[in-house]
Amino acid sequence: MDTLRPPPVFSSKSPLNCRGPTSPLNLGLIGQLGFTSLPKQKGKSILSFTLSVKGSINGGGIRGSSQDGASTVEDDKEGLLLGAERDFSGSVVGFNLIPQAGDEKVIVSHDTAATDEEEVSEDIESEEEIPIKVTHNIVFVTAEAGPYSKTGGLGDVCGSLPIALAARGHRVMVVSPRYLNGGPSDKKFSGATDTECRVKIYCSGGVQDVAFFHEYRAGVDWVFVDHPSYHRPGNPYGDPFGAFGDNQFRFTLLCHAACEAPLVLPLGGFTYGEKCLFLANDWHAGLVPVLLAAKYRPHGVYKDARSIIVIHNLAHQGVEPAATYNNLGLPPEWYGALGWVFPTWARTHALDTGEAVNVLKGALVTADRILTVSQGYSWEITTPEGGYGLNELLTSRKIVLNGITNGIDVTEWDPSSDANIPSHYSIDDLSGKVECKIALQKELGLPVRPECPLIGFIGRLDYQKGIDIILSATPELLQDDVQFVMLGSGEKQYEDWMRAAESSFRDKFRGWVGFNVPISHRITAGCDILLMPSRFEPCGLNQLYAMRYGTVPVVHGTGGLRDTVKTFNPYANEGSGEGTGWAFTPLTRESMLAALSVAIATYRDHKLSWERLMKRGMERECSWDNAAVQYEQVFEWAFMDAPYVG
Numbered sequence: 001m002d003t004l005r006p007p008p009v010f011s012s013k014s015p016l017n018c019r020g021p022t023s024p025l026n027l028g029l030i031g032q033l034g035f036t037s038l039p040k041q042k043g044k045s046i047l048s049f050t051l052s053v054k055g056s057i058n059g060g061g062i063r064g065s066s067q068d069g070a071s072t073v074e075d076d077k078e079g080l081l082l083g084a085e086r087d088f089s090g091s092v093v094g095f096n097l098i099p100q101a102g103d104e105k106v107i108v109s110h111d112t113a114a115t116d117e118e119e120v121s122e123d124i125e126s127e128e129e130i131p132i133k134v135t136h137n138i139v140f141v142t143a144e145a146g147p148y149s150k151t152g153g154l155g156d157v158c159g160s161l162p163i164a165l166a167a168r169g170h171r172v173m174v175v176s177p178r179y180l181n182g183g184p185s186d187k188k189f190s191g192a193t194d195t196e197c198r199v200k201i202y203c204s205g206g207v208q209d210v211a212f213f214h215e216y217r218a219g220v221d222w223v224f225v226d227h228p229s230y231h232r233p234g235n236p237y238g239d240p241f242g243a244f245g246d247n248q249f250r251f252t253l254l255c256h257a258a259c260e261a262p263l264v265l266p267l268g269g270f271t272y273g274e275k276c277l278f279l280a281n282d283w284h285a286g287l288v289p290v291l292l293a294a295k296y297r298p299h300g301v302y303k304d305a306r307s308i309i310v311i312h313n314l315a316h317q318g319v320e321p322a323a324t325y326n327n328l329g330l331p332p333e334w335y336g337a338l339g340w341v342f343p344t345w346a347r348t349h350a351l352d353t354g355e356a357v358n359v360l361k362g363a364l365v366t367a368d369r370i371l372t373v374s375q376g377y378s379w380e381i382t383t384p385e386g387g388y389g390l391n392e393l394l395t396s397r398k399i400v401l402n403g404i405t406n407g408i409d410v411t412e413w414d415p416s417s418d419a420n421i422p423s424h425y426s427i428d429d430l431s432g433k434v435e436c437k438i439a440l441q442k443e444l445g446l447p448v449r450p451e452c453p454l455i456g457f458i459g460r461l462d463y464q465k466g467i468d469i470i471l472s473a474t475p476e477l478l479q480d481d482v483q484f485v486m487l488g489s490g491e492k493q494y495e496d497w498m499r500a501a502e503s504s505f506r507d508k509f510r511g512w513v514g515f516n517v518p519i520s521h522r523i524t525a526g527c528d529i530l531l532m533p534s535r536f537e538p539c540g541l542n543q544l545y546a547m548r549y550g551t552v553p554v555v556h557g558t559g560g561l562r563d564t565v566k567t568f569n570p571y572a573n574e575g576s577g578e579g580t581g582w583a584f585t586p587l588t589r590e591s592m593l594a595a596l597s598v599a600i601a602t603y604r605d606h607k608l609s610w611e612r613l614m615k616r617g618m619e620r621e622c623s624w625d626n627a628a629v630q631y632e633q634v635f636e637w638a639f640m641d642a643p644y645v646g
């Protein structure tokens with residue numbers, strides 16, 4: 001059993017061989033959690049002077065930083081002035097947030113010693129009440145983040161939500177592994193440089209050295225944890241032979257490293273410090289809240305930090321035999337937080353006690369708040385049907401459980417500018433869509449028939465996505481005059497079925513086995529209907545992409561699909577109709593075929609209704625802006641309550 005090691009010393013004074021980035025000041029610094037706001041006094045600012053600091057860092061909108069105890073930065077995007085406060089170790093622990101006067105770029109300092117680069121300017125005078133915006137130091141911890149690594153929706157969300165939050169003034173770091181598989185995808189990490197910071201992680205009965213690589217892009221600090229276990233062929237989780245056997249170890253490393261990153265990485269010259277907010281995504285990052293509670297807070301570290309576990313998929317919980325608890329680098333007395341007992345029916349033999357460790361359970365117990373990626377799903381996981389054994393625990397924490405529907409990256413997914421599609425179109429001119437359809441039919445070798453309803457499916461080929469329902473319904477569906485294309489990879493039986501179906505239905509069916517982002521864009525643009533019969537769907541992104549591309553979704557009414565797709569009603573609004581697609585229920589072959597048949601008939605026989613359906617989907621608000629505001633509300637709640645201490 002490993003003993004708990006004392007937490008490291010922090011910042012540039014850390015003994016962890018952190019020498020900081022090779023080229024200092026080329027990184028990003030935006031804001032900091034836990035600052036004291038300085039309210040404006042009526043008629044006269046409490047600020048007695050301001051400083052202008054010349055020079056910019058990395059073109060990222062950040063200007064100037066003094067190297068003394070009252071460092072200052074300026075965020076010229078938000079017009080906020082941030083005066084950094086530091087703790088005894090030099091870590092930035094807070095900022096004074098001061099409204100900016102007029103157009104003049106000013107930096108507020110508590111340091112009275114002016115330098116050559118500083119000039120005294122006049123007091124800020126204003127009668128206006130200027131709202132003060134709270135910004136946080138946010139640390140995303142995730143197994144994947146697009147475009148560096150993406151196998152599904154988690155990569156999409158962790159690739160775009162951090163950018164949206166950074167644009168709103170938060171200082172945002174994303175910590176994920178530096179996966180190198182020896183293929184072309186390795187070059188995605190080429191922009192990240194070695195910070196030359198190394199930390200030692202005590203787990204699995206030994207000591208592991210991990211390194212941190214870093215890239216500052218789109219206002220976000222992308223931090224990649226480097227370790228030999230992330231360098232192997234395959235995707236982040238496995239290879240053609242299945243999931244990697246050491247995933248618990250690999251993601252334990254990620255979590256330990258992510259907890260160290262804010263303390264030891266002087267990004268842009270400053271660490272994120274202890275007052276940060278961890279957003280731990282799915283079970284892979286689930287040890288983060290546990291480590292805060294069990295490893296750091298007992299030693300007085302991260303006392304003011306908060307953590308939120310974000311559930312993108314409750315079906316994966318990181319469950320391993322109980323004996324592996326010793327590998328996690330946690331004190332023995334914390335076993336109860338992760339301890340898990342399988343029900344009798346799920347045990348493998350008479351002597352199996354069913355004891356296991358469940359990383360996601362540990363996160364749900366210790367996180368300060370719990371988020372899911374839609375409101376519908378946040379309720380479903382509290383039910384026995386959707387809770388995957390964790391429903392009672394989730395119900396007991398209902399007071400800190402919320403759902404926020406995912407947004408999408410509206411720059412990457414924009415039919416009027418998408419570089420992956422052959423013709424562009426918009427709500428005002430849909431003509432490019434039929435060209436996309438024709439091009440897709442040609443590309444896939446289907447008969448070019450623009451009038452023929454083209455149905456698409458994109459997604460992982462597994463039980464969650466209802467592939468078995470598609471399988472059973474396809475022969476009947478293809479009796480109609482339609483075409484059907486599927487893009488996906490996953491379970492071998494389904495991949496084989498797709499290949500077989502392609503040879504059985506040469507003129508009507510195409511199955512593209514693999515993971516190909518450009519093709520996914522072309523299918524989204526070229527199809528008329530997108531099919532998503534997911535058994536459960538925490539949010540779902542493809543239906544959001546589809547609606548933005550004027551492709552009408554036909555979905556199983558569950559979780560985020562039910563929240564985002566409103567079933568078409570031609571009689572509403574005095575005959576102009578309402579709805580953006582079809583959400584069928586229950587999940588059966590018959591009800592799916594019935595919904596598809598209504599959709600196909602509408603496409604064929606009610607052109608005007610169809611066009612209105614498309615347009616209603618296209619004009620739906622789906623950017624991250626709304627979601628980011630809701631995240632900020634949850635951040636506020638997280639800091640209102642005391643942190644979890646066990």
Ligand SMILES: Nc1ncnc2c1ncn2[C@@H]1O[C@H](COP(=O)(O)OP(=O)(O)O[C@H]2O[C@H](CO)[C@@H](O)[C@H](O)[C@H]2O)[C@@H](O)[C@H]1O
Binds near residue numbers: 516
């Ligand atoms: N073969 C392929 N080629 C190219 N691209 C492919 C592909 N297969 C899938 N994709 C892409 O991967 C993403 C899948 O996202 P989803 O949200 O639909 O599902 P996923 O189950 O992975 O995500 C989980 O997390 C997300 C994010 O929170 C939740 O929306 C979701 O409900 C939950 O199950 C989409 O961007 C899709 O285009």
